[in-house]
Amino acid sequence: MVWPGSPGTVARFHGLCAGSRIAVGTERGPNLKRVVWTGTGRLEVSNDGDTRGAGCEGNEVRIRVTAAGFCATDVHIIRGQVRFVDPPLVLGHEIAGVVEECGEAVSRLSPGDRVKCDSVIGCGICGWCAQGATQFCKQAVELGITCDGGWAEWLVVPERALYRLPDALPDEVAAILDVEVYGALSKPGVCPGDTVVIFGPGPAGLIALQLARIMGATTVILCGTRKVRLQLGQRLGADYIVNVTERDPIALVRQVTGGKGADLAFEAAGSEAACLEVLQVLRPQGKAVFYGVHGRPLSRFPIDQVVLKDLNLYGALSNRTGWNEIFSWVLQGKLDLQSLITRTLPLDQASLAYELLNDPREEEVKIVFSMG
Structure with missing residues (x-):
């Protein structure tokens, strides 16, 4: 784009x-x-x-x-x-x-x-x-x-x-x-052993989960609302899938990481709820990639979470x-x-x-x- x-x-x-x-x-x-x-x-x-x-x-x-x-x-x-x-x-x-x-x-x-x-x-x-x-x-x-x-x-x-x-x-x-997805992930980088959370099981999210694995992630968690796409994501390598209408992704990430939080979160859902959850699932000094295009401003954005957790935020209009x-x-x-x-x-x-x-x-x- x-x-x-x-x-x-x-x-x-x-x-x-x-x-x-x-x-x-x-x-x-x-x-x-x-x-x-x-x-x-x-x-x-x-x-x-x-x-x-x-x-x-x-x-x-x-x-x-x-x-x-x-x-x-x-x-x-x-x-x-x-x-x-x-x-x-x-x-x-x-x-x-x-x-x-x-x-x-x-x-x-x-x-x-x-x-x-x-x-x-x-x-x-x-x-x-x-x-x-x-x-x-x-x-x-x-x-x-x-x-x-x-x-x-x-x-x-x-x-x-x-x-x-x-x-x-x-x-x-x-x-x-x-x-485009590879470029978006390459900027923050994925380190060996990382836990990566993907929000949005559309084509971009399904590609992102595979690339995260290729780039070294140990654990990949895919979150969304569409059951068939989540199941496809599991076949493509997601370790955990979360239907956010049935389960709290923040609680699952805390459980999987022993309370630490994810190293990187990739937002491809294009929803305000996913943007807010991205900030909450990350560990201090974690990395967030915002890939989804919303077409309108968010009604709220908790900037204090970014400041006090020392988070790193990345856009996705990549080289x-x-x-x-x-x-x-x-x-x-x-x-x-x-x-x-x-x-x-x-x-x-x-x-x-x-x-x-x-x-x-x-x-x-x-x-x-x-x-x-």
Whole structure:
């Protein structure tokens, strides 16, 4: 995700930075099948026939999208809970595809290469981009969030946004693979022997619990309200699962840690209650990562707990680095993303996908559009 204060967040299709054109999205060839968010609660499938569009220039690469994820952020945008730009907008920021055409300056990729597309695209030359913090580039855009994204048959993006995929990595898994959770955990770090508490058993929380284990945590506790997702979390490696409607997570953490408290807590529920519980489960000098986006201010925040317990608080708009590590862990079977995919659908069933994800009774975790 890009920082909402960046001027790039109001760009529809491309930005300019020191003469470097950022070409992104589907604006250069309007005739293609795509799913467009047209307003609160509304998605429309458009299919105008021609899917190839104009040729690529410079460092541009045209990819044919083979798989695209339907993220909780997409649900929030469609519902009207968050808005970065006004509709109409082609959603989709979780993208995998195949290179179809390369501009004359492209050097790493060739037609036929399978690729993962980083949805956050900066100018590539500023100080933020140089350190991998493209989310803070003043010209940054995010596919499917601030400009047209991957719920379409093809995209044109700069080569720097693409990563060649290992042959053994399926398109559907590659589409939902991202570095954001890993970046959020890497800042505070997870030490061998740590007790880590995850609030929110959605995709981010289920990834976080696996990464915490990979990074050295001895005990991982997953808290939430949705039984099926909590059970999935247990299969993915959680030592304890807590349905917070039935059991007090604070009491459990005290019991498990002998009254000490957790070393790190990761809030991915996006709820005020979870934020408050994060502060309570931590030991003195513990670390809290706030990953969930709330869309509104908290009604209360006990700052004295932060001060008097000497807590360390971290945000989660992290640098776009760590792709090779994530690829490696998925291939080694240490990070299981396949189990998060509960359904694959064709692109023209986007409205059905929204209905399923918008209804908590359906217990969907991740839906992926397969366009192979």
